[in-house]
Amino acid sequence: xxxxxxxxxxxxxxxxxxxxxxxxxxxxxxxxxxxxxxxxxxxxxxxxxxxxxxxxxxxxxxxxxxxxxxxxxxxxxxxxxxxxxxxxxxxxxxxxxxxxxxxxxxxxxxxxxxxxxxxxxxxxxxxxxxxxxxxxxxxxxxxxxxxxxxxxxxxxxxxxxxxxxxxxxx
Amino acid sequence: xxxxxxxxxxxxxxxxxxxxxxxxxxxxxxxxxxxxxxxxxxxxxxxxxxxxxxxxxxxxxxxxxxxxxxxxxxxxxxxxxxxxxxxxxxxxxxxxxxxxxxxxxxxxxxxxxxxxxxxxxxxxxxxxxxxxxxxxxxxxxxxxxxxxxxxxxxxxxxxxxxxxxxxxxxxxxxxxxxxxxxxxxxxxxxxxxxxxxxxxxxxxxxxxxxxxxxxxxxxxxxxxxxxxxxxxxxxxxxxxxxxxxxxxxxxxxxxxxxxxxxxxxxxxxxxxxxxxxxxxxxxxxxxxxxxxxxxxxxxxxxxxxxxxxxxxxxxxxxxxxxxxxxxxxxxxxxxxxxxxxx
Numbered sequence: 065x066x067x068x069x070x071x072x073x074x075x076x077x078x079x080x081x082x083x084x085x086x087x088x089x090x091x092x093x094x095x096x097x098x099x100x101x102x103x104x105x106x107x108x109x110x111x112x113x114x115x116x117x118x119x120x121x122x123x124x125x126x127x128x129x130x131x132x133x134x135x136x137x138x139x140x141x142x143x144x145x146x147x148x149x150x151x152x153x154x155x156x157x158x159x160x161x162x163x164x165x166x167x168x169x170x171x172x173x174x175x176x177x178x179x180x181x182x183x184x185x186x187x188x189x190x191x192x193x194x195x196x197x198x199x200x201x202x203x204x205x206x207x208x209x210x211x212x213x214x215x216x217x218x219x220x221x222x223x224x225x226x227x228x229x230x231x232x233x234x
Numbered sequence: 235x236x237x238x239x240x241x242x243x244x245x246x247x248x249x250x251x252x253x254x255x256x257x258x259x260x261x262x263x264x265x266x267x268x269x270x271x272x273x274x275x276x277x278x279x280x281x282x283x284x285x286x287x288x289x290x291x292x293x294x295x296x297x298x299x300x301x302x303x304x305x306x307x308x309x310x311x312x313x314x315x316x317x318x319x320x321x322x323x324x325x326x327x328x329x330x331x332x333x334x335x336x337x338x339x340x341x342x343x344x345x346x347x348x349x350x351x352x353x354x355x356x357x358x359x360x361x362x363x364x365x366x367x368x369x370x371x372x373x374x375x376x377x378x379x380x381x382x383x384x385x386x387x388x389x390x391x392x393x394x395x396x397x398x399x400x401x402x403x404x405x406x407x408x409x410x411x412x413x414x415x416x417x418x419x420x421x422x423x424x425x426x427x428x429x430x431x432x433x434x435x436x437x438x439x440x441x442x443x444x445x446x447x448x449x450x451x452x453x454x455x456x457x458x459x460x461x462x463x464x465x466x467x468x469x470x471x472x473x474x475x476x477x478x479x480x481x482x483x484x485x486x487x488x489x490x491x492x493x494x495x496x497x498x499x500x501x502x503x504x505x506x507x508x509x510x511x512x513x514x515x516x517x518x519x520x521x522x523x524x525x526x527x528x529x530x531x532x533x534x535x536x537x538x539x540x541x542x543x544x545x546x547x548x549x550x551x552x553x554x555x556x557x558x559x560x561x562x563x564x565x566x567x568x569x570x571x572x573x574x575x576x
Contacts, residue, residue, distance in 0.1 A: 079340050079429060083537045087544075088517040106539040126341035126374060130535060131516065132276040134292040155345050155376055156276055159306075160292035210306055220298055228301070 065216045067189040069146040069167070070196075071118040073178050076107065078124030082136040082157060085128065091135060099135055100142025117144040120184050122175050124150065128157025137161040147186050149174055149193065149204065162211045165219035169193065171204030188215070246395075253484030253510030256280040256452040260364070261486050263393030267382050267400045272299060277452050277534070279371045282350070283363035284390055285382035285400055290371065310345055310376045311410035316352035319418030324569045324576030326462065327362035328454060328532065328552035330354070331369045332423040334415055336433025344374030346410065349403065354417055355380055360389045361456045368453050369534055372430040422567055425550035427536055436555065436567045446529040447472075447560035448479045448541075449553045450508075451515045454532025455483030457490045463557035464496040466572050467503035473563030478505040478556075479521040481513040503560075517542045530559045 084106030104111040127150035137160040147167045167188040183196040191204035217223035239247035252258045259265050267285030274296050281288030299305050348370045370378035382400050422436045472478050480500050482488040491497040514521035515533040523542030536548035554568035569576035
């Protein structure tokens with residue numbers, strides 16, 4: 065499983081809610097690629113068309129607050145986000161992202177340092193974050209064991225399939 | 235969902251004729267004190283009003299819970315929000331929770347459980363309790379709880395679909411933190427556009443012309459909310475070019491509003507009534523905001539784009555403030571127009 069990610073940064077503020085990540089007017093869409101095309105439309109409709117594959121989001125506190133809509137995590141994944149770093153995450157978004165296989169790292173103070181477009185290296189197993197241009201490191205929180213096991217399986221659906229297939233064959 | 239419920243033979247399937255899940259589940263006695271409740275909606279914290287531990291989950295989460303009967307849960311730290319005092323007439327539970335949110339901020343309780351206590355909470359009725367617990371999620375709370383009082387037991391006992399046991403908070407329990415609010419003398423509150431925690435007393439909100447006024451949702455769509463609006467609007471008509479959208483949270487609420495005459499009063503005053511559901515709260519239908527429009531709403535979120543266009547402005551307020559604003563066409567303190575209510 066990939067645990068180290070490289071990518072250019074998009075910086076976001078505090079309290080980015082799921083209505084901004086995925087506005088309610090797009091909730092009828094079911095195709096995941098199309099959902100990704102409207103990602104962060106509540107912040108700016110220019111973000112998704114120009115987002116580089118593997119890009120890293122760096123946000124302030126309470127990222128993903130508001131509605132429980134799973135579209136928020138689906139949209140981020142399908143826009144090409146490799147990992148989201150924030151000072152804190154709202155809990156339902158946190159669960160949705162991990163369940164769908166989107167890595168999250170909690171790290172304080174990073175958003176005030178990094179600039180849009182600069183390259184970061186993120187190790188989700190250790191929580192280590194490196195600014196490649198500035199040669200500066202930040203220590204984020206490593207993910208918990210259970211969350212890591214979900215990510216390793218590629219999400220909670222593959223994890224459950226494997227678990228119940230094993231039980232069926234035992 | 236309908237097909238799934240049918241295929242699985244699920245007993246409690248509520249179709250499009252029922253209303254908003256949190257109101258319907260409470261009315262039908264599915265939620266009982268002492269339960270752990272998960273639902274695929276962030277406002278599941280509402281059920282703390284009935285002494286249950288309610289928390290929102292995602293759709294994939296719910297599927298794994300249905301398969302396994304289990305859930306990966308972090309046991310949250312518990313904080314106390316003690317609310318004492320008796321607010322002035324005309325100041326509704328919505329004003330109280332907006333006031334609390336303004337101080338706690340949108341991330342003030344992230345991943346924590348909130349225990350609401352204090353003399354204000356102890357005497358509060360079920361609808362008022364639902365308003366406070368509902369909006370606890372707007373400060374990031376995992377769940378909210380209130381020790382059930384007699385009013386809760388009177389509500390749930392004839393409705394409960396299964397036996398239940400009321401849980402008691404341990405005497406002398408040491409909370410991770412305690413916050414105290416005295417709501418005596420509180421004036422009506424509003425959250426100004428852009429964030430649920432951008433709360434000011436209505437006297438400081440300035441002169442705001444409104445295009446739409448909305449009363450409804452799991453926060454502000456109960457009989458008490460429409461009764462307050464009807465008292466303000468009885469025998470009067472809303473301002474020209476203003477829309478008043480009224481959406482009862484459930485069919486039971488709609489029927490109560492018909493029986494008490496509240497619905498006729500609101501219709502006569504110029505309200506547009508829609509069938510029970512979430513309506514424009516999440517820009518679903520009937521009152522989705524256009525660019526540049528201003529809405530004052532009894533619902534729960536004023537994020538950019540929440541109710542339609544990103545450049546529409548949303549003010550959160552009590553149902554009384556919404557009704558008073560519909561009457562004048564401007565954001566209005568209900569106490570200036572509510573005879574007998576204030």
